[in-house]
Amino acid sequence: MTSALDVDPANAEQARAWDGDEGVYWAEHADQFDRALRSYRTRFLEASAVGAGQRVLDVGCGTGETTREAARRTLAGEALGVDLSASMLRVARLRAGEEHLDNAAFLQADAQTHRFTPEAFDVAISRTGTMFFGDPVAAFRNIARALRPGGRFVQLVWQAPPRNEWFGAFTKAMAAGRVLPTPPPDAPGPFSLADPQRTRTLLARAGFTGPGVESLQGPMYFGPDTDRAYRFVLGLLGWMLDGLDRPDRDRALADLRETIEAHEGPQGVEYASATWLVTATVP
Template identity: 65%
Template sequence: MAGVLRADPSNADQAAAWDGQEGSYWAEHADRFDRAVRAYREGFLAAADVSAADRVLDIGCGTGETTRDLARQASRGRVLGVDLSAAMLRVARRRAAAEALSNAEFVQADAQIHAFPAAAFDVAVSRAGTMFFADPVAAFRNIGGALRPGGRLVQSVWQPLADNEWFLALTGALALGRPMPTPAVDAPGPFSLSDPARVRTVLGAAGFTDVRLDPRSGSMWFGEDAADAERFTLGMLGWMLDGLDEQDRRRAVDDLRATLAAHESDSGVLYASAAWIIRAARP
C-alpha cells in the first residue's frame, strides 16, 4: 500500500536523497543495480533460509528483487518490503504484480521509527539497506520489536573500505587527487556496519543475541564495457565533479575511463568487493 513518508528527523538527509534524485536514479536503473550485486544473491537467500509459511520483513527493499525472491519462497506466508523511496517502491509494486506475487506488499517507511505490528514477523532481512540509519540502535530495536520471540535478523553489509576495490577505484578516479571526506564508521554510510565489533555492540544494545558475521566476496558488475560503465558510474557519482573547472573535469573523467577499461572482461566491467552476511536472533 502507498503512504506518506514519515521519517525520523535524524534521517532527514537520507530521506531527502532516497525519496529524491538518488532513489529515482536507482529506480530508473533497477536491473543494473541488481546485476551489480548478483554475486551475493544466492548466498544471501540461503542465509535467510525462508520457509514456505514464514512472515518476512525486508528492510530497505529498494525495487524489490529480494522481496520477490523471498515471496516465492514464502509461498504460504507473506513478505513486507519497506523503503524510503517512493520511486523505487513503484517499480517494486509493478514487478511483483507482473509476477502475480500477491503475498508481497510494499510500504514507504523509515524503519527506524515505523510502527510495525509487534511480533508479526518470523524473519527480518536486508540486502545493503541497514547501513544508513542515523540511530542504528533505535532502528534495530524497532525492527526487533516486529519479530516474534526467536525470530531472526539476516542482513548483508559491506566489509571495510579497504576490502572494496570498486569504491576505492571509482571514487579515487573522480577525486582527482583531492582529499575526499571519509564518513566516520559510526555515521550513516555504506561502511557504517563494516566493523564487526561495532556490529556486535549495536545489535547487542538493540536486544539481539547470537550475532554472527560470515565474510563473503564477489565481483561487482558495472557495465557491459567501459563506455557503458562510464555512463552508469557518472550517473551515480557525477556530483564528485562539482567545483572542478572544465580541464579538471576532463582529467577526472579520463581517470575514470582508464580504471574502467583496466577492469573490462568477457563478463563486463568487474571490480572486487567484500561483504558480511550478519545473522542475529531475537530472544
C-alpha cells in the same frame, strides 16, 4: 516528496536523498543495481532460510528483488518490503504485479520508527539497506519488536573501503587529485557497519542474541562493457565533479574511463568487493 513521509529526524538527510534524485536513479537502473550484487545472492538467501508460510520483513527493499524472492519462497506466507523511496517502491510494486506475486507488499516508511505490528514477522532481511540508519540501535530495536521470539534478522553490509576495490577506484578517479573529506566511520553511509565488532555491539544493545558475522567476497558488476559501465557510474557519481574546473573535470572523466576499461573482461566490467553476512536472533 519527503514532506509526506514520516521519518526520524536522524534519518531526514537519507530520506531527502532516497526519496529524491538518488532514489529516482536507482529506480531507473533497477536491473543494473540488482545485477551488481548478484554474486552474493545465493549465500544471502541461504542464510535467510525463508520457509513456507513464514512472514518476511525486507528492510530497505529498494526495487524489491529480495522481497519478491522471499515471497516466492514463503508461498502461502507474506513478504513486506519497506523503503524510503517512493520511486523505487513504484518499480517494486510493478514487478511484483508482473510476476503475479500477490503475497508481496510494499510500504514507504522509515523502518527505524514505523510502528510494525509486534511479533508479526518470522524473518527480517536487508541486502545493503541497514547502513544508513541515523540511530542503528533504535532501528534494530524496532525491527526486533516486529519479530516473533526466535525470529531471525539477516543483513548484508559492506566491509571496509580497502576491501572494496570499486569504491577506491571510483573515488580516486573522481577526486582528480583532491583530498576528499572522510566521514566518521559510524556516520550513516555505505560503510557504517563495516566494523563487525561494532555491528555485534549494536545488535546486542538492541536486544538480539548471538550476532554472527561471515565474510563474503565476490565480483561487483557495473555493466557489460566500458561504455555502458562508464555512463552508469558517471550517472551515479557525477555530483563529485561539482566545483572542478574544466582541466580537472576532464582529468577525472579520463581517469574514470581508464579504470573502468582496465576492469572490462569476458563477464563485463567487474571489480573486487567484500561484504559481511550478519545474522542475529530475537530471544
